[in-house]
Amino acid sequence: xxxxxxxxxxxxxxxxxxxxxxxxxxxxxxxxxxxxxxxxxxxxxxxxxxxxxxxxxxxxxxxxxxxxxxxxxxxxxxxxxxxxxxxxxxxxxxxxxxxxxxxxxxxxxxxxxxxxxxxxxxxxxxxxxxxxxxxxxxxxxxxxxxxxxxxxxxxxxxxxxxxxxxxxxxxxxxxxxxxxxxxxxxxxxxxxxxxxxxxxxxxxxxxxxxxxxxxxxxxxxxxxxxxxxxxxxxxxxxxxxxxxxxxxxxxxxxxxxxxxxxxxxxxxxxxxxxxxxxxxxxxxxxxxxxxxxxxxxxxxxxxxxxxxxxxxxxxxxxxxxxxxxxxxxxx
Numbered sequence: 369x370x371x372x373x374x375x376x377x378x379x380x381x382x383x384x385x386x387x388x389x390x391x392x393x394x395x396x397x398x399x400x401x402x403x404x405x406x407x408x409x410x411x412x413x414x415x416x417x418x419x420x421x422x423x424x425x426x427x428x429x430x431x432x433x434x435x436x437x438x439x440x441x442x443x444x445x446x447x448x449x450x451x452x453x454x455x456x457x458x459x460x461x462x463x464x465x466x467x468x469x470x471x472x473x474x475x476x477x478x479x480x481x482x483x484x485x486x487x488x489x490x491x492x493x494x495x496x497x498x499x500x501x502x503x504x505x506x507x508x509x510x511x512x513x514x515x516x517x518x519x520x521x522x523x524x525x526x527x528x529x530x531x532x533x534x535x536x537x538x539x540x541x542x543x544x545x546x547x548x549x550x551x552x553x554x555x556x557x558x559x560x561x562x563x564x565x566x567x568x569x570x571x572x573x574x575x576x577x578x579x580x581x582x583x584x585x586x587x588x589x590x591x592x593x594x595x596x597x598x599x600x601x602x603x604x605x606x607x608x609x610x611x612x613x614x615x616x617x618x619x620x621x622x623x624x625x626x627x628x629x630x631x632x633x634x635x636x637x638x639x640x641x642x643x644x645x646x647x648x649x650x651x652x653x654x655x656x657x658x659x660x661x662x663x664x665x666x667x668x669x670x671x672x673x674x675x676x677x678x679x680x681x682x683x684x685x686x687x688x689x690x691x692x693x694x695x696x697x698x699x
């Protein structure tokens with residue numbers, strides 16, 4: 369495995385007071401966000417709008433959630449790919465996750481809470497709803513910066529078509545002689561992801577020089593990862609980075625994290641502003657959720673691997689291909 373280095377993920381301070389569109393602070397941060405996404409497909413946002421007490425409460429509640437009986441957790445099901453419970457399988461023994469659909473609404477939070485705790489869990493419900501709304505504000509700030517950077521003007525339309533999945537993630541500590549791989553290398557299939565974790569590290573991101581890099585996390589650190597959807601939308605100005613979770617076997621502590629996954633309800637299409645002679649169109653329009661379903665199919669699983677972007681493909685009925693290139697889902 370390639371060496372892991374700790375200092376290559378760009379850091380952008382988004383906690384500056386009065387940083388609003390049109391201000392010098394906004395333009396400076398916008399430039400940093402664009403550069404980070406184009407160079408690494410990722411960056412760490414420093415964002416202090418999520419109070420420390422809320423951070424602590426959320427991770428305490430995650431522990432409570434995953435301590436529920438298995439028969440309760442598997443009630444977290446969904447027709448949408450990746451929105452339900454996943455865990456306790458032989459190929460990924462350390463990994464468990466649960467999904468909350470539309471957590472920025474009280475209805476979405478209460479539906480999940482009542483499923484897990486029929487008698488209710490007010491602290492979980494209120495804390496998770498507040499957390500999701502605060503991270504939603506951060507997402508809107510960053511995606512507005514991205515649209516402005518490329519001169520694309522339909523930001524409001526994009527937000528109206530965005531749906532959110534909040535994934536609750538657990539990686540237990542590996543036992544003696546057990547694999548330390550929490551999650552295999554992959555790219556995210558959604559539009560844009562925001563990851564927030566407890567004090568236990570393990571997330572590694574592959575950068576352009578093929579190194580796996582880590583980052584130092586704090587309660588105010590939020591890691592942005594471009595998804596395959598954003599890669600297609602940007603006509604590959606931004607590329608989705610490979611990442612994985614490798615746990616330190618010496619640290620007998622459970623890793624918890626929260627993943628805010630933004631997805632597009634409908635078709636992802638490269639804006640005409642991002643297509644020119646220097647940047648010919650690379651991706652045909654495709655439906656975000658059909659792409660997720662394809663990723664879960666046998667054909668999608670068979671197309672996994674680090675060479676997916678170099679493979680030339682004949683047209684498929686799903687329509688996820690473009691010109692001479694196909695988005696090949698990874699497992």
